[in-house]
Amino acid sequence: EVQLLESGGGLVQPGGSLRLSCAASGFTFNTFVMRWVRQAPGKGLEWVSTIGDSGDTTLYADSVKGRFTISRDNSKSTLYLQMNSLRTEDTAVYYCAKKVVPGTALGPSDHWGQGTLVTVSS
């Protein structure tokens, strides 16, 4: 059974940093594109970032480019999101998600974690 378990969320002041983790199990982690998607309170879904199966391809939404860094450790089956220079508008539940099939960075996600809440506030 595929499982994705996010951690690392919490309350941080504007300008601060936070590192999210997503521990994966139940599938061959190093063959799948992974991504982060966020959802602000009461709002819709927003794609944040994608990383290729080997980590050599990374994509970012314009809203986080230059501030967030996605990475992965295939030996630990873990996905990360380093978030710097946080803003109040980054407040959201952050989900990690697995792409449906191996291959390109594009494509839908068939498994999602339960999310971790990041609150940016003074």
Place this chain on the structure above:
Amino acid sequence: EIVLTQSPGTLSLSPGERATLSCRASQSVSSSSLAWYQQKPGQAPRLLFYGASSRAAGIPDRFSGSGSGTDFTLTISRLEPEDFAVYYCQQHGSSPLTFGGGTKVEIK
């Protein structure tokens, strides 16, 4: 960036009724790369369809997806109590991946 517009914003229906949800793209979606997700309060999104009409694992056949180009539709033939939720479309054919604003299907 492809902008997705979902309509209506809210759909008020009774169990057993048919639900028709629309997703319109600002430009043609390549290879019908359009997905639908269901989200219930406090839960992660659940993939229903991808490639416009390919049903994800475990999705009941009362759900159907259709469309191409810029116009896509999710249909629920007969609403069950567990179907009342928010539904999002997503285009997955070009970067950045984008989502529609969602349609809430509520009990009338």
